[in-house]
Each structure stands twice: as C-alpha cells, then as structure tokens.
Amino acid sequence: MIRKILGFIAPVLLFATISKAAEIVVWHAYRAEEKAALEKVVAIYNSTKAASDVKVTTLAVPYDAFADKITAAVPRGKGPDIFIYAQDRLGGWIEAGSTVEPIDFYLDKATTSRFIPTTMEAMTYRGTIYGLPLNYKCITMIYNKKLVATPPKTSGELVTVCKKLTNAPAGKFGLVYSYADFYYHAALMNAFGGRVFDPGPKPVMNNPENVKSLELLMKWFKTDGIMPAEPSTALVTSLFNEGKAGFVFSGPWFLGEISKTINYGLAPLPTIDEAGGKPMRPWMTVEGVYITPGSKSKDAAFDFVKYLTDVPSAKVLAIEGRQTPANAAIYNDPQVAADAILKAFRKQVEVAIPMPNVPEMTMVWSPATTAMNVITKGAGTPKAAMDDAQKAVLASVAALRKK
Amino acid sequence: MKALSGHRLRFAVGLLLGALVGVGISYLLLKGAQAREVQSREERRAMVSLRALTDIIDRIGGTGDGVRLAVATWQKSNPGLISIRVLAFDGISLEASTAAADSGDKAAPRRLARDEKSIFDRGQRLRAAVETNRDEGVSRKDEVETEKLPDGTFSLAAPVEKDGAVIGMVEITMPMSTNAPQPSILFALLCLLGPVIIFFGLSLVIGDRKIPLAIAAAVLMLVSLIGYGMYSVKTIEADGRASESAVARQITAQASDATSLLTSMSLDTSITPASWDADQFRLPRGLITDTGSINEATLAARNSDNSHQVRNVVMALIILTLAIMMLIGFGAVSHVFFTIRKHDQAYLYSLPAMLGMLILVFFPFIYGIALSFSDKTIYSTNKSIAETWVGVKNYIQILGDFHIASQAADGALVFNYKNFYWTFYVTFMWTISNVAIGVLVGLILALILNTKGFAIRPVYRVLLILPWAMPNYITALIWKGMFHRQFGVINMIIEMFGGQGISWFDRPFTSFLTALATNGWLSFPFMMVVSLGALQSIPAELYEAARVDGASRWQQFRAITLPSLKPALIPAIILSVVWTFNMFNIVYLVTAGQPAYSTEILITQAYKFAFEQYQYGYAAAYSTVIFGILLVYGTIQNKITRATESI
Known part of the structure; x- marks a missing residue:
C-alpha cells in the first residue's frame, strides 16, 4: 500500500522539484588554475546533489570590473546568489546596504572553528559575520637560496646578512621590497603594535608605534643602506630575478614572477629586535564567500558555501588551484603538508593580521601613500608625515560621517 | 486654426493649463503631506507604545517568564497592537510572542526556526546600529526600525539593552490607519477654474491686446497659487496639532499602563514618558512633556518650518506655471507644434537618436547635476536624493574655499593642494x-x-x-x-x-x-x-x-x-x-x-572624491563645476572664432 502511494507521489514530487529547481549562481574573479579548481569543486558538489533540486553554476567576472559590478548589480536584485571577494570592500558594501547577507544565524561553533581564527575575524563587521573565509593571502619572506644559506630569524641577523649582500654601486641589495607601499610596510608597523584604527573606527595614523616602525624602516634604508630607493614592484622583480637581491618580502602573487633560474625558498618574516623580539605581522587579505540578500535560495546557497570551505574542497583549491585555504584542518593533509609553499604561508599566517575591512580604510591609502613617499624620500620626518596623514584621514572620515 | 490663434484664447488656454499644473501639483503635494502626517502620527503612537514596553523589558532583564508576563499584559491593555515579539540573542530564542502563528507547539520560548532568519538579522542590525552610533558619536543608523509590511500593517523594532549591551529586540506590529483626511477637491477646483472664468470676463474688457492680457493672466495665476498655498499651510498646521494631541493621549495612556505593570511586577516605577516620543535614533522629539501637554514653542518652530517649505514650493510652482502660461500665451508652443507637424517625417526619423541621447546622455547628466545638490556618501546610498538634499552647500564648499595658501612658521608659502x-x-x-x-x-x-x-x-x-x-x-x-x-x-x-x-x-x-x-x-x-x-x-x-x-x-x-x-x-x-x-x-x-x-x-581630483572619499554628492558638484568651466570656455571660444561653422 505504502509503495503504491509512493509510486503515485514520487512523480508528482519529482515534477515539483524540477519545476522549482534552484540554480545557485556564483560570481568570482578567478582565472587559470584557480578558476579550474573552483569549477572542479562545483562539479563535484553538483554530482553529489544530482538527486536534489540544487545546481550550482559559476561565472568568472574580470577582476577590475568585479567590485563595481557587485556594487551596481546586487543591491538591485540582479546579482548572483553567492560571490567571492576579498574582505577589503566588505565594510563598504555592508554600509551601503543590500549587498551582503549576514550569516550569523546559520553558523554553529563547528563551522566557525574550522577556520584559521584571524580569517574569521576578517569576515566580521560590527560584530556580525557576513561570510565564510575561502583563501587568504599575505606577504612572507622569499629568499634566494644561492645567496642565503639559512634564512635569518631576527631583524639583527637579517641586517647583518643584508649588509654583506649589498653593493649599491653594482645595483646589488640585501633586501628588496615595496617598503614605500603602506600595505607592505604594515608588516613592520604591526610588529611594533602599530595600527591604523582604534575601535570605533577612530583613525590613529600617527600613534607612536607607527612612527617607531617608520624610523626603523628609515634606518634600514639610510643608515644600513640595505635597500634600494623607490622600490617599485617591477624593480623588485627584476632585481630578484637577476640574482641581485637576497630577500624579498612579498606574497603568493610574486612567486609566479620569479624566473626559472632562481632557486628560492620561503620563510616567515623575521622578528624585530627593536620591537622587543615581536614578529613582523603582515596584513592579510581574505577572500570570503558571501551570500547576497537578493538570493532566492539562501539556505541552499549556504549549504554550498559550507561545502566550498570544507576540507575536501579546500584540498582541491590548494593542490590544483595553488591557493592558500583558510580552512585550518587542510594543512594536516599529507599532500598539503608536504608542499613547502603552502606550509610556509600557513606558518606566516599565524601572526598575520586581517587588513581592516571598514569602509574608512579606503580613505587611508592615499594619505598613507603620500606619507610613505615623504618619509622614504627624506622630505619629512616620520612623525610629521604621519601627523599630516592623520589630519587628512580624520578630515575624510569626518566628511563621510557628517549628518 | 486661424480663428483659434487669438491672444485671448491662447492666454486663456495657457492660464488653464498653468493653473492645472500648479494647482494639481499643489493638491497632490498637500494630499501626500496629509497622508504622511497621518502615517507619522501612527508611527509615533506605535513608537511610544514600543518604547514604553522596551523600557519595561529592559528592567526585567530581557529574558524569562517576567518578559512573557509583561508582553501578555501589554497586549491586553493595548488591543490596537496586532502582535508583540521579544527576541533574545543568547540562544537565538524567541522569548515571548503574542502573534497568532506562535501558538501551540510554536509557542514562545523557543529557538527561532530556520525560516525566521530575518527576525534575528533585524535584531543584529539594531545591535550594530546602537554600537556604531555609540562608537562614532554620531547618530546615523536607525536604532528603531520601522518597516511597512506588504499586508498593510507596519512593524517597529527596538533594541533591548542590559548593562549597556544590546541583548535582544522587541518587535510590535500595528495596523495602518487608512482614513487619511483628503484635501478639499472643491477648493482646488475653485482655484483652478476661478481664475479662468475671471480672465474671460476681464478679456472682454481688455480686448485682444497681448501685454495687458498677459499681465491679467499672471496676476490671476499668482492669486490662485498663493491662495492654495495659504490653504495648505493651514491644513498642515491643523493636522500637525491633531497629531500632537493624539500622541499626547497615547503617552498618558501608556504611562499609566506602564506604571501599573511595573508596580504589579514590583519593579522600579520611575518613568519619563516624554522620552518615549523619540525619533529613529531614540532621541526624544521634545514636542510633548512628561505630563502629556504639548510643547507650544517646539510646535510653533515646526509650523514655521513647514510654512517655509510650502512657500518655497509655491515660489517654484509660480515660476513653472508662469513659464508654461507665457510659452502658450505668446505662441511659442503652437509654433513648435506646427513645426513638428510640418517636418513630422524628419522628427520621426531622428526620434530613435533623440531617445538614445535622452537615455544615454541627458539622463545621467541630469542625474549627476541632481546628485550634486545632495549630500550623498557611501553611508547614504540607499536614501533618495531628496532625503539628502543640501542645496548649493557642495558648491559653496568647493568655490567658497579660498584657503589656497598659508604662511608656514619659517615664512615660506604652504599651498593647500586640495583647494x-x-x-x-x-x-x-x-x-x-x-x-x-x-x-x-x-x-x-x-x-x-x-x-x-x-x-x-x-x-x-x-x-x-x-x-x-x-x-x-x-x-x-x-x-x-x-x-x-x-x-x-x-x-x-x-x-x-x-x-x-x-x-x-x-x-x-x-x-x-x-x-x-x-x-x-x-x-x-x-x-x-x-x-x-x-x-x-x-x-x-x-x-x-x-x-x-x-x-x-x-x-x-x-x-x-x-x-x-x-x-x-x-x-x-x-x-x-x-x-x-x-x-x-x-x-x-x-x-x-x-x-x-x-x-x-580637476577631473582626477573629482575621481578621488568619489571613489576614495566616497563623497558622491561632493564629487558630483565638482564634476558639474568642471562642466561649467568647459561650457563657458566653449561658448566664448565659439563666439570669438565662429570655428564650428568652418568645419
């Protein structure tokens, strides 16, 4: 009898499910192997869900247009169900409204605790969680194995090694990195306990720790003379590839630019003697997976987000996509653990700090860049330059918040 | 067609159409204002009730049987409320509810179901709003949310606080009062047709002379619009007073309800009922005192604000309607009409291009100019331009800032490069x-x-x-x-x-x-x-x-x-x-x-204002200034060289 009823109901149910087949659209900006890895994860997910009514499709959007497309499309309900983006725009989107769905409600301890804790912090704005972290990126120390036998652990050792390697007239330098870029400098700044915002967010560009870190930077550059002037990214790449640089501080994006002839190694950024032996703490960007408020099937979307950030998916992203997943458990996987690069970044991220995701951060870059230029070109003292930057940021933030 | 082209008829038609537009818009605006007044009255009444209840729930501590008892009592003494719900963040728990759906096995207390995510999100939004406003020292996020529901009711939500932290939310649902008063149609018709009839009479005296006819029509138009404006001011003031007494009644009623409830639960009974009449930032409006009487000084200030606004609208309408009337009266419109008729094919062919230009060029352009009069930033992208209207403030800030350079301590000139x-x-x-x-x-x-x-x-x-x-x-x-x-x-x-x-x-x-x-x-x-x-x-x-x-x-x-x-x-x-x-x-x-x-x-500076500083309104004003400069340049250049003619 029951079987008979089922036999009658099943086609009806099937029809019902087909008619409301939920398609979950994911927008991302990945290319090449990162894209292939994501698509593979999606394909596996779809095959496990073949019986249900859910189908995930992906759409790769060119990176330069991606943020604007999200900003324009999602609040008007024309966006995807899910999108993947770094946390730096998160605060802005939340403040603008109707772009990112809060997901606190869906989360339980088991889900939130499977990530590297700081990556979860990057997904949190004003105490509410808006996405699950997928991958992180941060800078670490990359060294030329031919020039450096064992990577230094402290800044003292680093400077000693670099002084030996430096021969400025010949265009050889111990340490080359985009130190005039505030993003790169943040690693040194954070070692001193420096910061851009106090809670609020209240800009504190000119706090004493920031100034101290800049003074150390200038000591490296001027007194120790171990770094070149005006270090653009192109310069960093060419010096390292010509074997004229011992160390580079840079992130995973740099690895693809290293010439085949260079035998390089990765090691955590050194601790800073001047900061009482505290490690350099780079800023980390975290690519989060967000659900949009316009999504018609948020429950199903969240299920996929959970799957995407789980161990099996993270393994595909790490091994095939060459990404560094935010899932902590994946680094126990033998294949991942054996990968020197992934291991090095995992070690580095232990001390990394998520880059602030507040919208006020956009107002920091321009004054900070100006200040960094003034300082590194010797046109002003760190204190004076950061005072100016603080003034500029305060003015912009006040203009934004005025009633 | 010849017979119709007399000045008399043209001015009469112009006057009629002008008055139709002017009085029509005035009528619609007044109707809208009255509906808004009634809505805001209802919302304020609901706000008083919600704030009174939140005040009590705060004192109970936000959770437990006390909350359920208070909510049940409150529902009984406020039959006007459709439902009350209390949410506690701890354990995502629906602490109390009088909603019909939350009975039987769904009765409170219980954990929120998966499809009730929006309730939790709303609570979290309020928590974030309270914390943001507190951290930034500015009230910019709504601490009490009002939402119109599709079924014609509306729901208000306020945060529950304990020791300075937001731990939950109270939500009430109320029916929307539908009996908004309507402005008198008879008076509108009088203002519309009166001038036209009088104009006919006058035109018999004046004869077919262009200038006197124009003056007569203009004067009649002015009288009609100003008359309707005065009527609007009076109506709005009367509605405003009605609102105040309604809210005052609500405050008195809720105060006695609250006192008796607090006494029965043996809680602290010191209350400040006037603070319940607050805006969305939980800042008291100060229109009504604790004893339930109307604060006449504040009300008078609000009335004068209103009449200022009406005056501005009437001025704008007078300019608009006079323009319409003159264009018709002096024959510009009929001229355009006959030209289009004569070259109708040409206009038809160029219509697609004109539409394209309209959508792709003129709309963004006009939108940009409108934006430049607003104070839009990334925080207010959801608000309309009208809500963030600041007039020419941006332009004054841009063009009126003459701090180009200052003297440094050592006497050197320091330029202000952002000027x-x-x-x-x-x-x-x-x-x-x-x-x-x-x-x-x-x-x-x-x-x-x-x-x-x-x-x-x-x-x-x-x-x-x-x-x-x-x-x-x-x-x-x-x-x-x-x-x-x-x-x-x-x-x-x-x-x-x-x-x-x-x-x-x-x-x-x-x-x-x-x-x-x-x-x-x-x-x-x-x-x-x-x-x-x-x-x-x-x-x-x-x-x-x-x-x-x-x-x-x-x-x-x-x-x-x-x-x-x-x-x-x-x-x-x-x-x-x-x-x-x-x-x-x-x-x-x-x-x-x-x-x-x-x-x-200039153009890169404008970009930085828009996309680094997120000051959209200011950046739009900056761009408009750039446009103005180029427009002036183009006009002068053209005049001097007549260059375009030689291309």
Whole structure:
C-alpha cells in the first residue's frame, strides 16, 4: 500500500522539484588554475546533489570590473546568489546596504572553528559575520637560496646578512621590497603594535608605534643602506630575478614572477629586535564567500558555501588551484603538508593580521601613500608625515560621517 | 486654426493649463503631506507604545517568564497592537510572542526556526546600529526600525539593552490607519477654474491686446497659487496639532499602563514618558512633556518650518506655471507644434537618436547635476536624493574655499593642494602648456614632412603617428618608469653627463613636468596629422606667386601658410583643449597627484572624491563645476572664432 502511494507521489514530487529547481549562481574573479579548481569543486558538489533540486553554476567576472559590478548589480536584485571577494570592500558594501547577507544565524561553533581564527575575524563587521573565509593571502619572506644559506630569524641577523649582500654601486641589495607601499610596510608597523584604527573606527595614523616602525624602516634604508630607493614592484622583480637581491618580502602573487633560474625558498618574516623580539605581522587579505540578500535560495546557497570551505574542497583549491585555504584542518593533509609553499604561508599566517575591512580604510591609502613617499624620500620626518596623514584621514572620515 | 490663434484664447488656454499644473501639483503635494502626517502620527503612537514596553523589558532583564508576563499584559491593555515579539540573542530564542502563528507547539520560548532568519538579522542590525552610533558619536543608523509590511500593517523594532549591551529586540506590529483626511477637491477646483472664468470676463474688457492680457493672466495665476498655498499651510498646521494631541493621549495612556505593570511586577516605577516620543535614533522629539501637554514653542518652530517649505514650493510652482502660461500665451508652443507637424517625417526619423541621447546622455547628466545638490556618501546610498538634499552647500564648499595658501612658521608659502583654485590653476597650466607643446611640435614636424622631395616620407609619417596609436595608458606607464629615481632612463642620462639624478615626483614642478612630457609625447601626432593635411591642400601657385613678388620664406609662412592652416587648426585646438582639460589617464597614472595632490587636475581630483572619499554628492558638484568651466570656455571660444561653422 505504502509503495503504491509512493509510486503515485514520487512523480508528482519529482515534477515539483524540477519545476522549482534552484540554480545557485556564483560570481568570482578567478582565472587559470584557480578558476579550474573552483569549477572542479562545483562539479563535484553538483554530482553529489544530482538527486536534489540544487545546481550550482559559476561565472568568472574580470577582476577590475568585479567590485563595481557587485556594487551596481546586487543591491538591485540582479546579482548572483553567492560571490567571492576579498574582505577589503566588505565594510563598504555592508554600509551601503543590500549587498551582503549576514550569516550569523546559520553558523554553529563547528563551522566557525574550522577556520584559521584571524580569517574569521576578517569576515566580521560590527560584530556580525557576513561570510565564510575561502583563501587568504599575505606577504612572507622569499629568499634566494644561492645567496642565503639559512634564512635569518631576527631583524639583527637579517641586517647583518643584508649588509654583506649589498653593493649599491653594482645595483646589488640585501633586501628588496615595496617598503614605500603602506600595505607592505604594515608588516613592520604591526610588529611594533602599530595600527591604523582604534575601535570605533577612530583613525590613529600617527600613534607612536607607527612612527617607531617608520624610523626603523628609515634606518634600514639610510643608515644600513640595505635597500634600494623607490622600490617599485617591477624593480623588485627584476632585481630578484637577476640574482641581485637576497630577500624579498612579498606574497603568493610574486612567486609566479620569479624566473626559472632562481632557486628560492620561503620563510616567515623575521622578528624585530627593536620591537622587543615581536614578529613582523603582515596584513592579510581574505577572500570570503558571501551570500547576497537578493538570493532566492539562501539556505541552499549556504549549504554550498559550507561545502566550498570544507576540507575536501579546500584540498582541491590548494593542490590544483595553488591557493592558500583558510580552512585550518587542510594543512594536516599529507599532500598539503608536504608542499613547502603552502606550509610556509600557513606558518606566516599565524601572526598575520586581517587588513581592516571598514569602509574608512579606503580613505587611508592615499594619505598613507603620500606619507610613505615623504618619509622614504627624506622630505619629512616620520612623525610629521604621519601627523599630516592623520589630519587628512580624520578630515575624510569626518566628511563621510557628517549628518 | 486661424480663428483659434487669438491672444485671448491662447492666454486663456495657457492660464488653464498653468493653473492645472500648479494647482494639481499643489493638491497632490498637500494630499501626500496629509497622508504622511497621518502615517507619522501612527508611527509615533506605535513608537511610544514600543518604547514604553522596551523600557519595561529592559528592567526585567530581557529574558524569562517576567518578559512573557509583561508582553501578555501589554497586549491586553493595548488591543490596537496586532502582535508583540521579544527576541533574545543568547540562544537565538524567541522569548515571548503574542502573534497568532506562535501558538501551540510554536509557542514562545523557543529557538527561532530556520525560516525566521530575518527576525534575528533585524535584531543584529539594531545591535550594530546602537554600537556604531555609540562608537562614532554620531547618530546615523536607525536604532528603531520601522518597516511597512506588504499586508498593510507596519512593524517597529527596538533594541533591548542590559548593562549597556544590546541583548535582544522587541518587535510590535500595528495596523495602518487608512482614513487619511483628503484635501478639499472643491477648493482646488475653485482655484483652478476661478481664475479662468475671471480672465474671460476681464478679456472682454481688455480686448485682444497681448501685454495687458498677459499681465491679467499672471496676476490671476499668482492669486490662485498663493491662495492654495495659504490653504495648505493651514491644513498642515491643523493636522500637525491633531497629531500632537493624539500622541499626547497615547503617552498618558501608556504611562499609566506602564506604571501599573511595573508596580504589579514590583519593579522600579520611575518613568519619563516624554522620552518615549523619540525619533529613529531614540532621541526624544521634545514636542510633548512628561505630563502629556504639548510643547507650544517646539510646535510653533515646526509650523514655521513647514510654512517655509510650502512657500518655497509655491515660489517654484509660480515660476513653472508662469513659464508654461507665457510659452502658450505668446505662441511659442503652437509654433513648435506646427513645426513638428510640418517636418513630422524628419522628427520621426531622428526620434530613435533623440531617445538614445535622452537615455544615454541627458539622463545621467541630469542625474549627476541632481546628485550634486545632495549630500550623498557611501553611508547614504540607499536614501533618495531628496532625503539628502543640501542645496548649493557642495558648491559653496568647493568655490567658497579660498584657503589656497598659508604662511608656514619659517615664512615660506604652504599651498593647500586640495583647494579647488589650486587644482584649477594646475589644470589651466596643464591645458595651456600641453596644447602649446602639441601645436608647436606638431606644426614643426608637419612642415618638415611637407618638404618636397623628402626621402622615405611615409616611413617617417608612420613612425611619428605611432605614439598616438599606442594605448595611452601603456605609454603613461612607460614614461612613469623612465622617470624612476634610481633606474629611470632620464636620470641615467643626466648622470651620464655628470649631473645629479632628480627625484621627479618629489616636487610639484618636476612632477608636473613628467606628466607634461608624457602628454606632449601623446598629443603632437594629432596636431601633426591635422596640420599636414591642411598643408597639403594649400595650392602651390600661392607660394609661386609670392616668390615672384619677392616674399621671403618667413613672409610666405606668415601670409600664406598660417592663414590657410587656421580653419583646420582652430577646431583641432578647441577639441584638444577639452581633451587635455579632462586628460584623466595621464595624470592619474604618471604622477597620481604626487606629491600630496599637488599635480592633480580637476577631473582626477573629482575621481578621488568619489571613489576614495566616497563623497558622491561632493564629487558630483565638482564634476558639474568642471562642466561649467568647459561650457563657458566653449561658448566664448565659439563666439570669438565662429570655428564650428568652418568645419
């Protein structure tokens, strides 16, 4: 009898499910192997869900247009169900409204605790969680194995090694990195306990720790003379590839630019003697997976987000996509653990700090860049330059918040 | 049609249509104002009830049986409420509910179901709002949310606080009162038809004389619109007073309810009922006192605000309706109409293009201008332009800031590089020097290329056009690299000759030079091509004749070449000025405004205001100013040269 009823109901149910087949659209900006890895994860997910009514499709959007497309499309309900983006725009989107769905409600301890804790912090704005972290990126120390036998652990050792390697007239330098870029400098700044915002967010560009870190930077550059002037990214790449640089501080994006002839190694950024032996703490960007408020099937979307950030998916992203997943458990996987690069970044991220995701951060870059230029070109003292930057940021933030 | 073209009839039609628009809009605005007043009255009443209840739940501690008892009692004493719900964040628990759906096995307390996410999110939103406002010291996020529901009811939610932290939310649902008063249609008809009838009477006396008819019609229009405006002010004031007494009644009622409830639960009974009448930031409005009487001074201030607004609207309407009436009365409209009729096919063919222009050009343009009168930032993207309207404040800030430079302690001038006039000065210098370089280099090269019997001329020509053919951002980045302090080719050359390398981007002047060099490189090919084309079209006989007359090369150039080039060069220069004025790529990529915004031009500065500072309204005003400058330039240029006619 029951079987008979089922036999009658099943086609009806099937029809019902087909008619409301939920398609979950994911927008991302990945290319090449990162894209292939994501698509593979999606394909596996779809095959496990073949019986249900859910189908995930992906759409790769060119990176330069991606943020604007999200900003324009999602609040008007024309966006995807899910999108993947770094946390730096998160605060802005939340403040603008109707772009990112809060997901606190869906989360339980088991889900939130499977990530590297700081990556979860990057997904949190004003105490509410808006996405699950997928991958992180941060800078670490990359060294030329031919020039450096064992990577230094402290800044003292680093400077000693670099002084030996430096021969400025010949265009050889111990340490080359985009130190005039505030993003790169943040690693040194954070070692001193420096910061851009106090809670609020209240800009504190000119706090004493920031100034101290800049003074150390200038000591490296001027007194120790171990770094070149005006270090653009192109310069960093060419010096390292010509074997004229011992160390580079840079992130995973740099690895693809290293010439085949260079035998390089990765090691955590050194601790800073001047900061009482505290490690350099780079800023980390975290690519989060967000659900949009316009999504018609948020429950199903969240299920996929959970799957995407789980161990099996993270393994595909790490091994095939060459990404560094935010899932902590994946680094126990033998294949991942054996990968020197992934291991090095995992070690580095232990001390990394998520880059602030507040919208006020956009107002920091321009004054900070100006200040960094003034300082590194010797046109002003760190204190004076950061005072100016603080003034500029305060003015912009006040203009934004005025009633 | 001839018989209809009398002045009398045209002015009568103009008056009728003008009054129809004017009185019609006034009527609709008044109707809207009345509906809004009723809605805000209901919302304020609901707010009082919600705040009173939240006050009690705060004292109970936000959770437990006490909350359920309080909610049940409150529902009983407030039969007007559809439902009350209390949420506690801890455990995502629905602490109490009087909603019909939450009965039986769904009765509170229970954990929220998966499809009730929006309730939890709303609570979290309120928590974030309270914390944000507290952290920033500004009230910019709603601490009490009002939401109109699709079924015609509306729901209000307020945060529950314990020891300064938000731990939950109270939500009430209320029916929307539908009996909004309507403005009198009879009076509107009187204001509409009265003037027309009187005008007919007057026109018999005046006769078919244009000017007196126009004056009569204008006066009648004024009387009608001002009359309706005064009626509107009176109606709004009466509604406002009705609201105040309704809210006052609500406060008194809720205060006694609250006191009895607090007493029965033996809680602290000291209450400040006036603070319950608050805005969405939980700031008291101060219109009603604790004892339930109306604060006359505040009400009077609000009334005078209202009448100011009405006056502004009436003024705007008078201008609009007079314009309509005059256009019809003096025959402009009928003229346009007959022209369209006569050339209807031509207009039909150009209709798609006109629509395209309307959507792609004029709409964004007008939107941009409207935006420039608002105070929109990233925080207010969801608000309409009307809500963030600030009038000409942005323009005053941009154009009225004359702090261009100040004296430093050591007496040196310190320029304020973010000042509009500094940026304008840079833009001006940038345009002049670029166009000068472009024309000079382009003309010289064109003269060289135009030499008779010049070997492999085509090859040179192609080579010289190349800078123009390359994507300009690539050129810009290459030039930026060439100016690198340590590894740039320019400094290498300087050092080769024993000089000291220059940090190009450290000083405004040298930084400006780098952008100038880059853009000079990019702009001469265009001028060269234009000049070359014009040069080749000059008849050789002219030069021959000049030579026969014994003119020197310089005289030939002055008297023949330059005048012949004029018709081609002047439009090219006009275009080039506009391009260079708004040459975003080069400045943005090469100097990026370094050092400290000093080499920014207007358009890159506007970009930074919009996309780095997120001040959309301000940036729009900035762009409008740029447009204004170019408009003035274009008009003057056109007047002087009549250049467009020679194209």
